[in-house]
Amino acid sequence: MMKEPLSATADHDVVIVGLGPTGATLANILGEYGLDVLVLEREESVYPLPRAVHFDDEAMRVFQSIGLAESIGRDARVNVGTKFVDANMELMLDWSRPQEVGPLGWHPSYRFHQPDLEAELNRGLADRATVAVLRSANVTAVTDHADHVTVSFAHEGAAKSVSARYVVGTDGARSVVRSSMDSGWEDLGFKERWLVIDVQLLKPRPDLGDFTIQTCDRARPTTYVRCPRDWRRWEISLKPEETAEMVTEDSFIWPKLRPPITPEEGAIRRKAVYSFESKLATRWREGRRLIAGDAAHLMPPFLGQGMCTGIRDAANLAWKLVAILKWGAAEAILDSYEMERRDHARIYIETAVSVGEMMNSAETAEALTHAVRPDGSAQMQSINRGLERAIGPADDSFAGMRMPQPQLANGQWLGDAMQGRFAIIGHGAALQAASLPPSHMALAVSADDHDEVAGMLERLGVGSLVLRPDFYCFGAREQADGGSLDTLVGVLRDQLGLAA
Ligand SMILES: Cc1cc2nc3c(=O)[nH]c(=O)nc-3n(C[C@H](O)[C@H](O)[C@H](O)COP(=O)(O)OP(=O)(O)OC[C@H]3O[C@@H](n4cnc5c(N)ncnc54)[C@H](O)[C@@H]3O)c2cc1C
Incomplete structure (x- = not known):
């Protein structure tokens, strides 16, 4: 049974600001260890429409650690891969994904419906006795007092505040926690506007298939994604002169959907223009304030790794907070959070940007093949990197390596x-x-x-x-x-x- 928000005491181990996928994952992990956690979320309810549509095996292994992998997996689909086609929809490259369980104990890639995932993460929180969630709580200020931190917020028309040993800002791109710190954005230079269309099928369209279809048309790169159940996603690149008003008109949208679909076959549930950017926060920790997820990094969604990167932040930070608060570790271990996560996130951002640039420019099968497999390898691989810099013994080449997950003799993972x-x-x-x-x-x-x-x-x-x-x-x-x-x-x- 979840704790009543602000019940016994307003003093917490950790206050988490923002209940998106990063904050909800972090709260679940900390709750698993029995830490006293308060989550403050500005919105009254879960956002009902998807943004992310893909997560990987590492995210799934984190969901496993909070007992939610099975239920999340039930709603998701194993991703079969991507077909790259040219402007005439002729096949250029088939990137089929392996369908077997990989070394981490999970499939390398899943398609999911974000509201399903967030519902499961929230259901997980509802069962945790030491975690409280307060919605309609808009955090306005965060102050570090050396031995504790105070978080001020507006709730039901009143100004309130709570204190905690640590605060983690998982409050998205415009993070209030980041703004309260001496931290800014390092801009890695990518900026493009894309139109995102979510459709629910009204009639079966089995011919659309299960593959993601990437149309490599320099004039209008477009991505089609097969999502769970009757959900389908199109992402369409925009030109600088195309205004949001113009591109959200039905007359603009329907002819641009490739592979095509008609209004009789599908209903548009969401149309939104996004600015895809590539940014890294310059500092991820200052004293008792930390940031994670989109508050710390932004990347274009071409690899489907923005949310996954936030989930890795949560898994990295959680055990370090627990080590300090429960195992008696020194606070200095928190210095390793930014050191380990920032460079790792940078690799994913840079790879996502280069995939985006490849989709925008490669128009021949040769160019595409070279771009995605510069080493001439037979199969495109998922990005799968260990930490660039990690704690551990000096000169230990295994420190920071992403490890497989064996099964024990009794079948337990x-x-x-x-x-x-x-x-x-x-x-x-x-x-x-x-x-x-x-x-x-x-x-x-x-x-x-x-x-x-x-x-x-x-x-x-x-x-x-x-x-x-x-x-x-x-x-x-x-x-x-x-x-x-x-x-x-x-x-x-x-x-x-x-x-x-
Ligand atoms: C079109 C699109 C497609 C994408 N596809 C993928 C994909 O396939 N795979 C993938 O891994 N990623 C994808 N991403 C990226 C992914 O959606 C984000 O990285 C992820 O949602 C970030 O999660 P978060 O919890 O860090 O932040 P958010 O989801 O932004 O959540 C932040 C939360 O903080 C709350 N908040 C903000 N300010 C305050 C405040 N002052 N007080 C209290 N609460 C506050 C907000 O209400 C919100 O609930 C995609 C993004 C887009 C736009």
């Missing part, structure tokens, strides 16, 4: 067994010899007992490793002995500022 903790993975004798962190903070997993775990160590060529709660590697040791594992765990303790 490693992530489920970890329950938000670190995993210390090695052979039985090494685990026994080493001095491990307490079990509320780390799970010891013996490769001797679990074939898939042993296989993972073998493939990586290591004898032991430490996996972080967000499933990136903290570090690994080639040797399988207890002394080597002890050294690795010692580095973890040092970096968290924990006593031995």
Whole structure:
């Protein structure tokens, strides 16, 4: 049963400003650890129309960690891939996505209906005893007082305020939390206006197929997306002289929908002009104030990664807040949040921009093939990157690596067994010899007992490793002995500022 907002005390572990997908995911993760969380959201209810239509396996693994993967997966569709066609709708390139479950334990790519996802995230929150959500609460100011932070907001015509140990702004592109900090935008230069049309089919159109169709027509790049149930999405690039009034007229829209559809076959549910931008906040943390999601980065949606990047921010930040508030870690660990997430987000932004530029310019199959597979590889790959810079032992090439998710001998996924903790993975004798962190903070997993775990160590060529709660590697040791594992765990303790 969800906590009553502002019930017992107005003093919280964490106040989250903004209940979009990033804030709702973060609140669920922190609630999973039992932190006292208040979410303040300006709007009265969930926005009923979709913006994002795609998420990846990493997002799904985060949803798994909050017990929502199954219900979210039920409403989503495994993405079959994209067909790139020319201005005459002739096939140029077929980017079929693998249909098998990948190394993370989930399919690499899903199509979803955003209101379904947000409903599930909110349902998850409703079951959490330590998380409260207050809607119609418009945050106006955030002040850091060194040992706590106060958040001021307007609610039902009254000015109110609450205090917390930390505040996280997941309040979108125009973030009030970001504005309260000494942080601005680094503009990475991309700016284009696109018209987004969401249609609900009135008649079956099986011929539209299940693939995304990317029309590479320099005069008018267009994307068609097959969404769940009867939802279909078209995104149409706009020219500078085309005003919002002009392009939201039905007479403009219907002839531009490629592949075509008629008003008898589908009803337009939403038409909106978006300015797609590429921006990174210059600072993601100042003292007790932090930002995540669109408050910290903006990217064009050509990779379907804006929301996914916010979900990765939430997973990265959550365990660091928990380490401080529950495990006794030093506050300095929060410095690693911006260091790890900012460069990682930059890669996704830059890749999204180059995909957009390719869609706008490549008109021949050769140019397109070269643009998407410059290395001549047989199949286009999903973007799948470890952290550029990460905490961990110095010169450890495994630190920050995105890790696979093995199944344990009893069929349980490693992530489920970890329950938000670190995993210390090695052979039985090494685990026994080493001095491990307490079990509320780390799970010891013996490769001797679990074939898939042993296989993972073998493939990586290591004898032991430490996996972080967000499933990136903290570090690994080639040797399988207890002394080597002890050294690795010692580095973890040092970096968290924990006593031995
Ligand atoms: C057309 C389009 C297609 C996209 N497609 C994809 C895709 O396929 N895949 C993908 O991963 N991403 C996609 N994105 C990006 C994705 O939609 C965003 O990255 C994501 O919604 C950001 O989530 P967020 O929670 O960080 O911010 P938001 O969704 O912007 O949520 C911010 C919340 O904060 C609240 N808020 C703001 N100010 C205040 C305040 N002062 N006080 C209280 N509350 C406040 C707002 O009401 C809102 O609920 C797409 C975006 C667009 C526009």
